[in-house]
Amino acid sequence: MPKLPAELRGRGGPDALMAAVGRFSDLMTPLLGLTARGRRPAGPVDRSLQVVVTSVRAEADGVVSVRLADLAGRPLPGWQPGCHLDVHLPSGRVRQYSLCGDPRDRTAYRIAVRLIEDGGGGSREVHALAEGRRLTVSPPRNAFPLAVTARHVFVAGGIGITPILPMVQAAARRGADWHLLYLGRTAAALPFLDELAPHGDRVTVRTDDLGGPPSAALLPDVTGATVHACGPAPLIGLVRDAVRGRALSFHSERFTPAPVVGGRPFEVRLARQNVTVHVPAGRTALDAIRDAVPDVAYSCRQGFCGTCRVRVLGGEPDHRDNALTDDERRSEMMICVSRATGLDLTLDL
Structure with missing residues (x-):
């Protein structure tokens, strides 16, 4: 910091106000990413996080959850329901996984991944992770934010529960009126049923082996509700069509790519x-x-x-x-x- 001017009232020593301004400038400079001369540093800023796997736990048939803590033991950046991480896997693959833990817990991030045997290999790598493995992840990003309203209807298909679970917990803590429809092939394949059980009849679970495939008739009344849905493309399409004109608003996230529309070779x-x-x-x-x-x-x-x-x-x-x-x-x-x-x-x- 340059030499401070003399006290503005004529007394000896540096001016107190200017000293305070200088201290504030010294504080803000690194936060803004500026150099001492006021220029931004050349090149992109690396904001990646170094984390370590602290647990790998089976949550359902073919699904494991992984807890990731800061490598240096510091609190992790905060996040909101709907956020995801870019996870750099040991092979160099980068995959995105929704955060499904408690946003109030800054000691660890939790993700959950279903094994896809014929997929691109990312899920197999996650299932092979062991405690102590070091990974690089991005800071949390949110492409599926929770719209805070008085009434919510949540729909999750299988592993689509991962972004929905923190939304449900947030709505419950806020005392909102909400209902979750949770769909899957079998109950044994649905993760986090134990965490949803305390919510009683606010959660409806339907599986193919008991009640047949999903249908619009399963949806609760969505009149005046904000609807959040996550799951395979057919489920998202079914819910979108069913709530059109009835729900206050509709928000969705799919975990498979959308079909190509209007494509030409x-x-x-x-x-x-x-x-x-x-x-x-x-x-x-x-x-x-x-x-x-x-x-x-x-x-x-x-x-x-x-x-x-x-x-x-x-x-x-x-x-x-x-x-x-x-x-x-x-x-x-x-x-x-x-x-x-x-x-x-x-x-x-």
């Missing part, structure tokens, strides 16, 4: 691989590219996390993401959802 040239990939009308560029480059990075497959962004070397993308800025779209695209406006693209892959 095109070709993608992968410059570094020196190969050309055909992308059919009903398939994403990411899925087609993975046939040639199986280890291409991706995570959410819904156009908002940014993991699959690549540099465009030629052609005009049809941007369908929710993450890139207008400037970034001049030279990059998200291959999990975006397509080509013409017949071909060239990518830096």
Whole structure:
């Protein structure tokens, strides 16, 4: 800090007001990410968190929960219901998992993951984690926030309970009027039933082996309610159609990618691989590219996390993401959802 001026009233020593201003400036400079000369540091700021696995617990058939604590034992950044983490797995894969613990607990994050045998490998890695394993995660981000209203209806399908569970607990603590419809194939495959049991008849559980497949008739009265739903695409579609015109508002999160709508076939040239990939009308560029480059990075497959962004070397993308800025779209695209406006693209892959 530069030398302070003399006391403004003529007495000796530095001025007290200016000293206080200087101390405030010294405090704010690192918080704002500025250098001593007022410039932002060059390059991106690494905000990733270093965590350690403190427990891996079976929650249901094929589902484990994992608790992650700060490696240095510090309180973790706060979060709200609906938040997720980008988890960097040991192989280098990045996957997104909803936080399903208690937001008031800053000592650990909890995620829960269902094993997908024929998936991309991320769930198998999570199920193989052991206590003591160190991982890197992003700070919590929220693409599915809880809308705070007087009345809630929650719908969860299987592992879709993960973002819904903290919402239910928050609504209960607030004394709101709420109901949860929890659907799955079997009761043994539904995680966290023990944590929901104290809520009694506010929770309705229906499984395929007892009551048949989901139907709109299972939904409670949604008139004047805010509806939050998470699950497979058919369930989300069923709930959306059932509540249209009746609910106050509808919010959803799917854990599988949305089907391609209005797609046209095109070709993608992968410059570094020196190969050309055909992308059919009903398939994403990411899925087609993975046939040639199986280890291409991706995570959410819904156009908002940014993991699959690549540099465009030629052609005009049809941007369908929710993450890139207008400037970034001049030279990059998200291959999990975006397509080509013409017949071909060239990518830096």
